[in-house]
Amino acid sequence: MNFTTKKVKIVFIGDSHLGNVKCDEKLFYEKLEKARHMNNTYIYLMGDLIDNAISYVGEEDQWLSVEYQLKRLKMLIQPIKHKIIGCILGNHEWRTTKKAKANLLKEVYEGIIGIPVKNFGDYFTISVGSQQYRIITRHPSTGGTTIGWITGMFKKESRIIAGDYDLMVFGHFHRKLIHKRIYMKIDGKLYTKWDCISGHFLDYYDGYAHQKLLTPHEKGCIIATFYRDEHKVEVEEF
Secondary structure (H helix, E strand, C coil): CEECCCEEEEEEECCCCECECCECHHHHHHHHHHHHCCCCEEEEECCCCECCCECCECHHHECCCHHHHHHHHHHHHHHHHHHEEEEECCHHHHHHHHHHCCCHHHHHHHHHHCCCCECCEEEEEEEECCEEEEEEEECCCCCCCCHHHHHHHHHHHHHHCCCCCCEEEECCCCCEEEEEEEEECCCCCEEEEEEEEECECECCCCCHHHHCCCCCCCCECEEEEEECCCCCEEEEEC
């Protein structure tokens, strides 16, 4: 993806869990609408967009059938699909694949969004003028919830691609995390990498996180800005 504007913004948004009784669909819609009306701003979908409870897994938290979850997702996505530059599936979408032994939701999502959809992660480059930025997106399927465990996941992913990235964004962990690391290469210059978690849209009280005594975290998502005139990335809450 090549951009010529002075700067480019990408909103990383996911873990909306449409159809879950605790989903703050209003906030999810507001964030999409806000991005839609911002210039040079694009959207990357981080997975677990629908709750997709099947059989006995998660059905107690679901108030909409999967069919209607997909209809609501389509309704929300249609006005902003021209701004979506990427999408990965999460573990909740993957439930259908395990049950049906076919990646049906990938095809459904591609029909709704109109672009190829990746399974659990992506590694891609954007160019803003002459500046190139390498971005990793991942949605793990399971794991711990502590900062130590999550930090280990960032390190593991970094080793897989030999640390060659500017921004790494994880979904799945239902929190917003923005961590800027400054390091020095052999040439003595300082460089930065960003390790982030993209946020979520589930109310805490009386929900799954509350039941499991997990720490409550603020809802929402994050936005990254990439610059043309210097190699610079900034990440903030959106």
